[in-house]
Amino acid sequence: MLSDSPVSAWVSESTWTYYGMLAVHAVGMAAVVGGTFMLCLRVLGFGQGMPVADLERLRLVAWGGFFANAISGAILFCSNGPRLVANNMFQIKIASIILGGVALWGLWRAIGPNRLEPVFVFGGQAKSIAIGTLFFWTVAIVTGRYIAYTINFG
Amino acid sequence: MDFFFAIDGWIKSTAVSKLMLQSSIAFSLSETLHFIGLCIMLGALLVIDLRILGVMKSTPASVVLKFVPLAVLGFAINLLTGLAFIASNPLGYFTNWMFWTKMGLVTLAGLNAMYFTFVEQPRVLKTPQGETFDLSTRITAALSLAIWVAVIIVGRLLPVTQGEYGTG
Numbered sequence: 001m002l003s004d005s006p007v008s009a010w011v012s013e014s015t016w017t018y019y020g021m022l023a024v025h026a027v028g029m030a031a032v033v034g035g036t037f038m039l040c041l042r043v044l045g046f047g048q049g050m051p052v053a054d055l056e057r058l059r060l061v062a063w064g065g066f067f068a069n070a071i072s073g074a075i076l077f078c079s080n081g082p083r084l085v086a087n088n089m090f091q092i093k094i095a096s097i098i099l100g101g102v103a104l105w106g107l108w109r110a111i112g113p114n115r116l117e118p119v120f121v122f123g124g125q126a127k128s129i130a131i132g133t134l135f136f137w138t139v140a141i142v143t144g145r146y147i148a149y150t151i152n153f154g
Numbered sequence: 155m156d157f158f159f160a161i162d163g164w165i166k167s168t169a170v171s172k173l174m175l176q177s178s179i180a181f182s183l184s185e186t187l188h189f190i191g192l193c194i195m196l197g198a199l200l201v202i203d204l205r206i207l208g209v210m211k212s213t214p215a216s217v218v219l220k221f222v223p224l225a226v227l228g229f230a231i232n233l234l235t236g237l238a239f240i241a242s243n244p245l246g247y248f249t250n251w252m253f254w255t256k257m258g259l260v261t262l263a264g265l266n267a268m269y270f271t272f273v274e275q276p277r278v279l280k281t282p283q284g285e286t287f288d289l290s291t292r293i294t295a296a297l298s299l300a301i302w303v304a305v306i307i308v309g310r311l312l313p314v315t316q317g318e319y320g321t322g
Contacts, residue, residue, distance in 0.1 A: 034193045
């Protein structure tokens with residue numbers, strides 16, 4: 001079983017390793033969601049004068065944060081797998097991350113070649129996708145936080 | 155310690171403290187807002203500081219500084235929610251060395267931001283488009299990112315070193 005694995009024992013045996021993983025998870029979140037928020041705000045009209053292509057540079061930072069969180073998340077999952085799977089907040093969080101990723105992919109498609117224009121007012125389609133992207137990633141943070149309040153430690 | 159006990163008693167008599175202790179939603183909602191605030195703040199700082207460090211060169215410095223109010227907004231959200239956390243259990247925080255480490259780092263980051271605003275920013279705005287900023291300006295930007303990331307890490311580690319007075 002996952003909860004009997006060495007990774008589970010390692011992350012659960014000390015509060016330092018457990019909260020250390022949560023700290024990595026928090027920094028990764030800031031990189032992914034922070035960068036995504038800025039892209040969405042630019043599409044919605046904030047920061048005119050900055051071409052979206054420049055914000056594209058943040059993609060590397062966001063991907064770095066995403067992988068850091070996939071790994072730290074997997075390690076944290078090992079410590080409490082079955083209870084997390086049964087937790088509604090965890091289920092909604094994972095679904096929101098998937099939907100947020102799809103929305104972000106759609107947003108880049110909607111931006112298209114206009115990413116090179118410093119002053120560009122995006123149309124309704126791109127703006128709608130940006131609002132959707134903001135929504136899903138915000139839900140991911142909110143539900144992620146509420147796992148701690150709703151999980152059944154048994 | 156007597157000093158902290160006195161402050162603890164006073165803070166716990168405030169309405170904010172009572173709300174944070176009595177309402178289960180107040181604390182969890184403040185925590186959630188604290189996380190959203192840190193995302194807004196770090197996102198804005200990534201844009202500003204990476205531009206200063208030489209990434210995203212097609213954006214003029216004056217445009218990138220439009221993201222400063224966004225960073226301030228994120229900080230304001232986290233200052234207010236942070237004060238609410240302390241109000242819920244002042245002694246828990248005051249007796250936790252990790253909390254004072256975090257406050258020390260926030261102070262350093264604040265001084266760094268003030269130095270950037272009053273000393274470096276006027277020079278940044280005078281630097282011709284496409285040119286590399288001064289070394290001192292770039293060091294300020296690198297420090298900003300490094301210290302705020304450290305603040306996030308230390309903040310998340312607060313529960314590890316909390317003592318006999320509980321959450322802090």
